[in-house]
Amino acid sequence: MASTKTKRRARNRTQRYTSNVFSMFTEPQINEFKEAFSMIDSTKDGIIDQNDLEEIFRSLGKTPTEEYLRDMLSQARGQINFTMFLTLFGEKMMGCDPEETILNAFQCFDPDGTGVIAEDRLRELMTTMGDRWTHDKVDELFHGAPIANGNFDYKSFTRMIMHGQDEEENPSAGTPGNTPIPNVVSPATAKT
Incomplete structure (x- = not known):
């Protein structure tokens, strides 16, 4: 019993x-x-x-x-x-990093605190430092990401991956449901 x-x-x-x-x-x-x-x-x-x-x-x-x-x-x-x-x-x-940790990692590459990182600079960092990504993987990440005028808006991106996002919030970002997010390695793991 x-x-x-x-x-x-x-x-x-x-x-x-x-x-x-x-x-x-x-x-x-x-x-x-x-x-x-x-x-x-x-x-x-x-x-x-x-x-x-x-x-x-x-x-x-x-x-x-x-x-x-x-x-x-x-x-x-x-x-x-x-x-x-x-x-x-x-x-x-x-098991994901807290939002603040992700933002802090991106802020390492944004000394002026603008909330954006030049797309070309971020691509260079991701393909040459830390766990090096292929250009195809970076393209996959950037597809649908909040990028305007060649600048990657990491604050919006972090909000998108942590909380989801409606298209109306950032129409230039594409459809979040169709955005494949590969295993994101924190930029903090990149050694400068």
């Missing part, structure tokens, strides 16, 4: 944890996650399984091993429905 109570408590804790995940994201962010979930769920059964993951990787020109796919799926505590999908992203995002 104690075993049944323990199982019930664990199940309730999991349900409470996953139901709170919706409070971690804004409504526009949740809508973007729904869109991404729908794209990955190729069978449209409301569950992301190994076949769905394999299909999305193949559509990206990748051929993952079965072991790799199983490892990805094992990170979830059960089937990956939309709530679990959000939970996994929430856990990953909890």
